Each structure stands twice: as structure tokens, then as C-alpha cells.
Amino acid sequence: MVGKEQEEIEKELSNEYIALTYADYEAGLKAGKLLGLKCASCGGITCHPMPVCQWCSGRHLEKVELSGEGELRTFTIIRVASEGFEDDVPYIPCLVEIKEGPCIIGRLDIDVESATQGIIGKTVTLDGISTYNGDKFVSGEHVCPVFKIVGRE
Ligand SMILES: [Zn+2]
Structure with a gap:
């Protein structure tokens, strides 16, 4: 059973x-x-x-x-929203290897025009949260970490 x-x-x-x-x-x-x-x-x-x-x-x-600090491993730019994310596009989900070891998924706070291959490997730090509404797979409101590239506005 x-x-x-x-x-x-x-x-x-x-x-x-x-x-x-x-x-x-x-x-x-x-x-x-x-x-x-x-x-x-x-x-x-x-x-x-x-x-x-x-x-x-x-x-x-x-x-x-x-620490909330780590290295940007990769990212992608979402321009076409999936259900529940219509108000968010364009946005940049990213994978960050935190200093303490694990890789976590968040969003990157950067203009999409500046999101090029050259930013991979940059040091990033936790810089707030992004709130998103649920879809048919996720009930209710959730948050995810937002990272910014250190030394860059
Ligand atoms: Zn263990």
C-alpha cells in the first residue's frame, strides 16, 4: 500500500x-x-x-x-508568461551557488538588455524578494529570493 x-x-x-x-x-x-x-x-x-x-x-x-552571497551560475530570460506570471514578464530566473555550497533558484534584478553571457560567474547577493501568485500547481502567494550583482546598480 x-x-x-x-x-x-x-x-x-x-x-x-x-x-x-x-x-x-x-x-x-x-x-x-x-x-x-x-x-x-x-x-x-x-x-x-x-x-x-x-x-x-x-x-x-x-x-x-x-550569507545570501554567492556566484551567478546561469540564468534565463522569461518573455512569455506561464499561467500566473502574466504581470511579471520579462523576468530573469537565475541559479546562484551560495557561498555555503548549495545552488538555489531566484530571480536576478538586472535590465534584460544587460543580462548577457558576461554576467555568468559574477558575485551576487540577496537583495529582496519577488512575490508571485499561485497557478494551478501552486496554491496561494509565494516569494522567492531576488539577487543583484555586487558592485552594479
Ligand atoms: Zn549531510
Whole structure:
């Protein structure tokens, strides 16, 4: 019975192993903090929040505040909106390798004309949040981190 097993797993996780919920992660972003999880087994940092360490699958995690600084790994420019994002285009989702290790997805605050291959590898820092409405896959309002390139207005 797969369904029953899943229910048991979630119950077990919610009771003991969830050190940082997604709601807490978003509340942190709203307060200007990037929160993650530090693994007691391997010392690795997990972000976005997950029930297990993203490096070793360890379950003993502690909530920590991260620097919010990292390196821009890649980005793309969205010009045609998917459902729920009609008011946002154009926008620039980006992948940032945070100093503490994990790669996280956010948005890049830069003019689309300036978003060229030359910005990949630049140092970025957390600079606020972007709020988006739900679509048929995501219920309600959510936030994601917004990064800016350091030393650039
Ligand atoms: Zn670990």
C-alpha cells in the first residue's frame, strides 16, 4: 500500500525531522534572511529546505542563516508568461551557488538588455524578494529570493 506508506512517512517527518518548513523559509526571505539547514552528519548546507540533507541524506538538520552571497551560475530570460506570471514578464530566473555550497533558484534584478553571457560567474547577493501568485500547481502567494550583482546598480 504505497499511499499508506507515504502517509506514515509524512507523519514521521512532520513530527521530528522538519527543522525548517517552506513557510518558515519564505518568512525568512520576507525578513531579508536566507535560511538553510546545516547537517550534523556531514556539515553540508541544504537550501531550499528539505526534510533530509541534500548531500548525504542525513536527517539531523539544524536551521541556520546563510550569507545570501554567492556566484551567478546561469540564468534565463522569461518573455512569455506561464499561467500566473502574466504581470511579471520579462523576468530573469537565475541559479546562484551560495557561498555555503548549495545552488538555489531566484530571480536576478538586472535590465534584460544587460543580462548577457558576461554576467555568468559574477558575485551576487540577496537583495529582496519577488512575490508571485499561485497557478494551478501552486496554491496561494509565494516569494522567492531576488539577487543583484555586487558592485552594479
Ligand atoms: Zn549531510
